[in-house]
Amino acid sequence: MDALLLSRLQFAFVVSFHILFPAFTIGLASWLAMLEGLWLGTGKDVFRRLYRFWVKIFAVSFGMGVVSGIVMSFQFGTNWSVFAEATGNVLGPLLSYEVLTAFFLEATFLGIMLFGWDRVGRGLHFLATVMVAVGTLLSTFWILSANSWMHTPAGFELRDGIFHPTDWWAIVFNPSFPYRLAHMVLAAYLTTAFVILGVAAWYLRRGLAPEGAKVMLAMGVGFIAITAPLQIVAGDFHGLNVQEHQPAKIAAMEGHWETRRGAPLYLFAVPDPATETNHYEIAIPKLGSLILAHDLDGEVVGLDAFPVADRPPVIPVFYAFRVMVALGMLMLLAAVWGLWLWWRGRLFEPGWYHRFMVWMAPSGFVAVLAGWFTAEIGRQPWVVYGVMRTADAVSPIPAGAVAASLITFVCVYSVVFGAGLYYILRLIRQGPEAPPPRTSGFKTPARPMSLPDELPED
Numbered sequence: 001m002d003a004l005l006l007s008r009l010q011f012a013f014v015v016s017f018h019i020l021f022p023a024f025t026i027g028l029a030s031w032l033a034m035l036e037g038l039w040l041g042t043g044k045d046v047f048r049r050l051y052r053f054w055v056k057i058f059a060v061s062f063g064m065g066v067v068s069g070i071v072m073s074f075q076f077g078t079n080w081s082v083f084a085e086a087t088g089n090v091l092g093p094l095l096s097y098e099v100l101t102a103f104f105l106e107a108t109f110l111g112i113m114l115f116g117w118d119r120v121g122r123g124l125h126f127l128a129t130v131m132v133a134v135g136t137l138l139s140t141f142w143i144l145s146a147n148s149w150m151h152t153p154a155g156f157e158l159r160d161g162i163f164h165p166t167d168w169w170a171i172v173f174n175p176s177f178p179y180r181l182a183h184m185v186l187a188a189y190l191t192t193a194f195v196i197l198g199v200a201a202w203y204l205r206r207g208l209a210p211e212g213a214k215v216m217l218a219m220g221v222g223f224i225a226i227t228a229p230l231q232i233v234a235g236d237f238h239g240l241n242v243q244e245h246q247p248a249k250i251a252a253m254e255g256h257w258e259t260r261r262g263a264p265l266y267l268f269a270v271p272d273p274a275t276e277t278n279h280y281e282i283a284i285p286k287l288g289s290l291i292l293a294h295d296l297d298g299e300v301v302g303l304d305a306f307p308v309a310d311r312p313p314v315i316p317v318f319y320a321f322r323v324m325v326a327l328g329m330l331m332l333l334a335a336v337w338g339l340w341l342w343w344r345g346r347l348f349e350p351g352w353y354h355r356f357m358v359w360m361a362p363s364g365f366v367a368v369l370a371g372w373f374t375a376e377i378g379r380q381p382w383v384v385y386g387v388m389r390t391a392d393a394v395s396p397i398p399a400g401a402v403a404a405s406l407i408t409f410v411c412v413y414s415v416v417f418g419a420g421l422y423y424i425l426r427l428i429r430q431g432p433e434a435p436p437p438r439t440s441g442f443k444t445p446a447r448p449m450s451l452p453d454e455l456p457e458d
Contacts (some may be wrong), residue, residue, distance in 0.1 A: 004394045005284055006402040007079040009314075010409065012376075014072045016253075016369055017413055022064030023368045026140055026185065026190025028058045029133035032113075032439050036126050050212050053432035054196075057424055059114055062106075064420045071409070079402065083383055083393035090144050090156055090171060091165050099140035104401075106135035137185070144184055148177040150244045151375070153384050175245055179238040180375075187371065190331060191364025193227065198361025199428055201354035209431045217357075221338035221347065228331045235328065236291070243292055246303045246385060248310060249378035252317040254288055256302040263288035263300035268322070271314045276303070310364075310381065311313040315334050317378045326371040327363050347381060 039047035073095075076084045084091075110118060112128035120128075155170030156163045165171055167223055200216035203209050243250045251257075255266045257276045265287035269278035289298040303311050336356065341347040383390040 003397055003399040003402050004391055006399055006406060007075075007394050008390070010079060010245070010402060010406040011075055012074070013067065013406065013413075014075065014409060016372070018065065018072050019368060019372055019415060020365050021061050021068060021364065022136070022140070022143075023184075023188045024195065025058060025065055025192045026307075027190075028061065028134045029129075029136045030189070031192055031196065033126075033129045033133045034059060039123060040126060046211050047217055049193035049432045049435065050215065053212070053427075055114065056427050059138060060420055060424055060427075062110070064417060066426055067416070068413075074336035077418050078392050078405075079397070080383075081395040085162050086161055086388060086393070087150075090149065090165050093165075094172070095458050096145040098139055098146075102135045102142060105138065106132050109135070110314065115145055140185060140188070141181065144181045145172050145174070145177050147175045148180045150317050150383065151379055151385050152176040153182075153387055158387070176238075176241055179234070180398035182234045182240045183231070183371075186227055186234055187364065187368050190224065190231060191368060192221050194226050194331070194334075194357075194360050194364045195265070195362075197357045198359075199225070201213045201357035202361075202371065203431065204348060205350050205354050205358070211435060212432045217347060218342070221335065221342060224331060225335040227340050228328070228335045232328060232332065235325075240292070245300075246378070248303065248306045249312055249317070249375075250292065251305075252301045252312045252314045252322070253321040253374060254292070254379055255314070256288070258304050259302040261289065262286045262297045262301050263292070265291060269318070270420055271318050273314055280355050312378045312438045317374055319371045320373040320377070324367050324374060327367040327370070329365075330360065330363065406447060 001341035032051055035047050035051040035054070038044070039051065056262045099289055109128040109131040112125060113132050116125055116128065149171055152175040153163075155165060156162075157166050169382045196216050197220040200213045200220060203213035204217065239250065242253075254263075255269050255271050255278050256263055257278070262285070264283035264285050266278065266281055268280070268282040271278050271281050286296045289300055290296050292298065292300050303314070337356075338347065339354055341349075347353075380387050381383055381391065383393045
């Protein structure tokens with residue numbers, strides 16, 4: 001295992017941990033803003049109690065996301081110094097904009113959001129929550145812009161191997177950025193929604209916090225009923241964009257080795273790169289051409305159109321894509337099933353649906369990782385697609401140093417993030433605070449004083 005492979009494994013390990021927390025906190029910040037807005041608008045105490053419950057989980061998740069993000073950024077200088085030097089003129093400002101516009105906004109209002117509940121007015125506290133939610137979306141904007149530029153580079157010129165910007169508008173809004181931004185934001189919202197739904201279903205199955213659980217379940221079902229279909233549509237548009245700009249990635253995702261018309265859709269197969277064939281195929285005839293070319297007899301480009309050195313690893317891309325799509329279909333099923341139960345008046349009755357939602361709670365995280373693996377492994381062997389190869393971007397450091405740091409990261413992350421996950425699960429088990437006791441509106445009369453049977457003698 002050389003320094004290149006170890007550096008790739010280390011970055012994949014760190015970014016896989018990091019992406020889980022932003023994917024959760026992006027949606028959770030918006031969920032908190034909605035809860036506080038509903039509490040201010042309706043005065044119902046259940047929204048306040050849910051806010052106070054979920055804001056604790058947000059604080060822990062946000063902190064772990066910041067820590068893992070800082071570690072990830074250092075790797076650009078340690079493991080990928082050649083890449084950092086070549087692309088610094090483009091990616092450096094984009095990442096700086098993320099700090100100046102998003103991180104500063106979050107840092108400014110996060111303290112008020114977490115600790116100002118009884119210290120500032122309701123309006124100011126709600127503004128702080130909204131600003132933190134906006135900050136998470138701004139952070140997503142700049143990070144996705146930088147990452148999308150690596151997939152579809154634009155607005156630059158190469159001089160002596162260094163990227164120099166020529167059009168910042170083209171750099172920020174590169175060809176794949178709008179599709180990837182929509183796909184990621186919707187993925188983050190779905191990730192949060194299914195965690196909330198899983199917690200609500202778990203509470204109802206055990207008779208805990210019934211009022212809050214019913215609110216979370218109803219709001220979650222209504223939200224995924226809108227978001228899950230939108231994500232499928234956004235994913236289709238994103239796939240067409242990938243086909244236009246990264247056709248080798250699409251060929252690997254779909255398992256197409258040969259360019260052909262009327263291509264099938266492979267539901268399952270075992271790709272064999274050695275023979276450039278698929279084994280044990282389960283396919284729907286011509287559906288692949290219909291999806292990718294919107295024509296049953298449309299031409300679909302296969303991997304044979306590209307040199308072997310320019311093809312991505314087929315096996316991980318093929319299976320990661322199917323994991324993501326399968327989970328997307330299960331999310332759609334959860335939305336339709338939930339709406340049907342709601343219509344029948346049985347949404348809150350414990351049953352198979354609640355059990356299913358508990359199992360679906362981590363589905364968003366798995367889908368995000370599967371989608372991330374599909375995108376990033378599918379970009380290989382390029383770090384800047386079509387311009388700079390990953391092998392040319394690694395730092396000239398010995399493999400032993402990379403291996404030692406990778407082992408250290410695995411050990412430290414296991415302890416730190418294991419403790420963070422344990423604390424989050426502990427908060428979930430504790431549940432929201434109990435509702436205030438109901439009174440009849442009449443004061444309880446004071447208990448009359450009674451004299452003892454025998455009075456003490458003087």
